[in-house]
Amino acid sequence: MILESGSNRLRATTVAIDDPGPLQRFLPLTGPSTAFIRKGEGIITIGEVERFETDYPDAADVWWDEVASYIDHDSELPGAYGTGPLAVGSFTFDPDASEERSVLIVPKVIIGRRAGQFWMTKLTGGRMDYELPDVGEAIVPPTGVTLDDGPVPPAEWGRIVAEVVGLIRADEVSKVVLARKVRARSETPFDARAILNRLLHRYPTTWAYMVDGLVGATPELLIRRQGGLATSRVLAGTISLDPDHTDPLARAADLARSHKDISEHEFAVESIARALEPFCSAMNVPESPSVLPLPNVLHLATDITGVTDPDTSALALAAALHPSAAVCGTPTFLAREVIGELESMDRGRYAGPIGWVDARGDGEWALALRGGQILRDDPREIHLFAGAGVVADSEPEAEIAETNAKLLPMLQALGLSD
Numbered sequence: 001m002i003l004e005s006g007s008n009r010l011r012a013t014t015v016a017i018d019d020p021g022p023l024q025r026f027l028p029l030t031g032p033s034t035a036f037i038r039k040g041e042g043i044i045t046i047g048e049v050e051r052f053e054t055d056y057p058d059a060a061d062v063w064w065d066e067v068a069s070y071i072d073h074d075s076e077l078p079g080a081y082g083t084g085p086l087a088v089g090s091f092t093f094d095p096d097a098s099e100e101r102s103v104l105i106v107p108k109v110i111i112g113r114r115a116g117q118f119w120m121t122k123l124t125g126g127r128m129d130y131e132l133p134d135v136g137e138a139i140v141p142p143t144g145v146t147l148d149d150g151p152v153p154p155a156e157w158g159r160i161v162a163e164v165v166g167l168i169r170a171d172e173v174s175k176v177v178l179a180r181k182v183r184a185r186s187e188t189p190f191d192a193r194a195i196l197n198r199l200l201h202r203y204p205t206t207w208a209y210m211v212d213g214l215v216g217a218t219p220e221l222l223i224r225r226q227g228g229l230a231t232s233r234v235l236a237g238t239i240s241l242d243p244d245h246t247d248p249l250a251r252a253a254d255l256a257r258s259h260k261d262i263s264e265h266e267f268a269v270e271s272i273a274r275a276l277e278p279f280c281s282a283m284n285v286p287e288s289p290s291v292l293p294l295p296n297v298l299h300l301a302t303d304i305t306g307v308t309d310p311d312t313s314a315l316a317l318a319a320a321l322h323p324s325a326a327v328c329g330t331p332t333f334l335a336r337e338v339i340g341e342l343e344s345m346d347r348g349r350y351a352g353p354i355g356w357v358d359a360r361g362d363g364e365w366a367l368a369l370r371g372g373q374i375l376r377d378d379p380r381e382i383h384l385f386a387g388a389g390v391v392a393d394s395e396p397e398a399e400i401a402e403t404n405a406k407l408l409p410m411l412q413a414l415g416l417s418d
């Protein structure tokens, strides 16, 4: 930890800066860095003051609370949302079923942009310098990328979907989100920034993320806390926009009328509403979903809002809400068991919370979907994940097609699809 000599305090300084241009251009090729950006706004971080590896988000929340209490913060933008010292993290989907650990990082340098404000925060033990970091080295595009089906080829995965439909029809469980994984290999190590840049360009309305080689662009926000207001964007129920450009409005109407998708969606909304309620003095759960359009798919979407207890941080809320029925199923415990038994893979940090929390407890935690994990011990390989909610009316072929549509952004980013 960088401590001022002779003291046990950390010093953070936040300065307003001129428009630094696209945040991602500051990301270095090597060395620790993270990104969390949507519509050009958000943060990138460089360097690490502290890194806490853990299994459970609650433990990380307690740790961050303690670290944050050691930080003295001078700011030119006091109170502005998302400014100041913070911790960036990525959590596993299921710590009890993963070899992977979760991580919370306290970065040395943060560059941010939000609502027309630009800032830099530095944590230092010595004298503060107000220089922006150099822009990162040139992006290294992936070359000679090949793809394989992963441990469970689509046809076999379809059979697993059918098996789960059988369990649901036998009333063993109500909904299970089943995922599959494909593997891509490049001749040279993947540069996560190359993937991030392409996603930012093509999917600007999603939250593009990069932490520890996990990179992607997700449309699903588990929780955002700003002061006393918490928001969760629940997605479940999906229809793909096929390459023949079927009229998107007609597709949206199909989705909004689909009983299967509405029932999938209701499970997800219910699970978030139930988990958020104990933390809220007031809550709004819209009665029917809207349709969220993305370039590759349409989703049924519900934005739940609540007035929350100021002592519960965004990370503590994320810990309480995860795993929702959007990425796990209903009932949670049984769905998680079915996933563990039938999926035949370790989800790692896929579908886990990814985001940031600041010293006040504000923050944003998305679900790490539509992304991939570059392997730490072989950075020429990346594992891509996609899942789909299975309910009583699910058809294996349609669920395979849905996962293919969800893999598309990453395949595009790797140069494997137009």
Ligand SMILES: C=C(O[C@@H]1C=C(C(=O)O)C=C[C@H]1O)C(=O)O
Binding pocket: 177, 179, 220, 235, 236, 237, 238, 264, 299, 326, 327, 351, 369, 370, 385, 386, 387, 388, 389, 390, 406
């Ligand atoms: C599981 C994924 O997505 C989730 C499942 C959805 C569905 O089943 O319709 C929709 C959005 C996400 O909540 C994924 O992208 O891998």
